[in-house]
Amino acid sequence: MINNELIDKLSALAIMPVIQIENADDAVKLVAVLSENGLPAAEITFRSAAAAESIRRIRAAFPDVILCAGTVLTIAQVDEAVAAGADFIISPGFNPTIVNYCIENGIKIIPGINNPSQIEQALELGINVVKFFPAEASGGVNMVKALVGPYSQIKLMPTGGIKPSNVLEYLAIPQVIACGGSWIATTAAIRDHDWDTIAKNAVATCKLVNA
Numbered sequence: 001m002i003n004n005e006l007i008d009k010l011s012a013l014a015i016m017p018v019i020q021i022e023n024a025d026d027a028v029k030l031v032a033v034l035s036e037n038g039l040p041a042a043e044i045t046f047r048s049a050a051a052a053e054s055i056r057r058i059r060a061a062f063p064d065v066i067l068c069a070g071t072v073l074t075i076a077q078v079d080e081a082v083a084a085g086a087d088f089i090i091s092p093g094f095n096p097t098i099v100n101y102c103i104e105n106g107i108k109i110i111p112g113i114n115n116p117s118q119i120e121q122a123l124e125l126g127i128n129v130v131k132f133f134p135a136e137a138s139g140g141v142n143m144v145k146a147l148v149g150p151y152s153q154i155k156l157m158p159t160g161g162i163k164p165s166n167v168l169e170y171l172a173i174p175q176v177i178a179c180g181g182s183w184i185a186t187t188a189a190i191r192d193h194d195w196d197t198i199a200k201n202a203v204a205t206c207k208l209v210n211a
């Protein structure tokens with residue numbers, strides 16, 4: 001269960017930068033650039049070996065940044081992410097073993113769904129916020145609108161194929177609290193220490209969603 005305080009923070013943010021970071025030495029600088037340019041948040045995905053250490057360093061440097069672990073596929077990764085200081089867990093799919101583990105241990109989780117059956121499984125377990133993944137490939141905005149018809153109580157965080165060109169259509173749906181996306185800080189830009197581009201992307205994104 002994601003509490004109202006976190007829902008409000010995610011709604012105010014509107015965009016969750018999805019990060020695949022290869023070197024934990026880059027983590028603090030990356031989040032400094034994002035924060036200074038309007039996006040004090042990061043989803044650090046467990047797609048790289050540097051994820052847990054990156055989360056640990058970001059949490060130590062920025063106690064108030066919204067920090068979550070993404071691509072969490074195993075209970076061991078849940079434990080690693082929480083020990084490192086992640087505020088909550090995001091997974092691409094709906095894995096009942098992981099969701100139940102998080103519920104039993106009081107760990108906030110936003111599991112992935114892309115169809116009605118998975119939403120019903122989520123609701124049955126008391127999950128109130130889900131990730132809609134992969135958003136564009138699963139039907140995009142039209143699919144979200146169709147899903148929130150019968151399941152108006154669920155809140156969604158669409159991710160996957162979201163870009164400046166389509167993000168506003170998602171955010172216009174009342175049940176969409178925020179969108180995730182990797183376009184703001186790409187793995188290549190982080191690797192190249194292209195902080196200027198990441199800063200520009202963050203500023204442009206904030207301008208777009210707050211217009």
Ligand SMILES: O=C(O)C(=O)C[C@H](O)[C@H](O)COP(=O)(O)O
Nearest residue numbers: 070071091092159160161181182
């Ligand atoms: O596996 C997860 O938990 C994820 O977080 C998947 C990512 O959110 C998407 O791969 C980002 O999608 P793009 O913005 O299209 O690059």
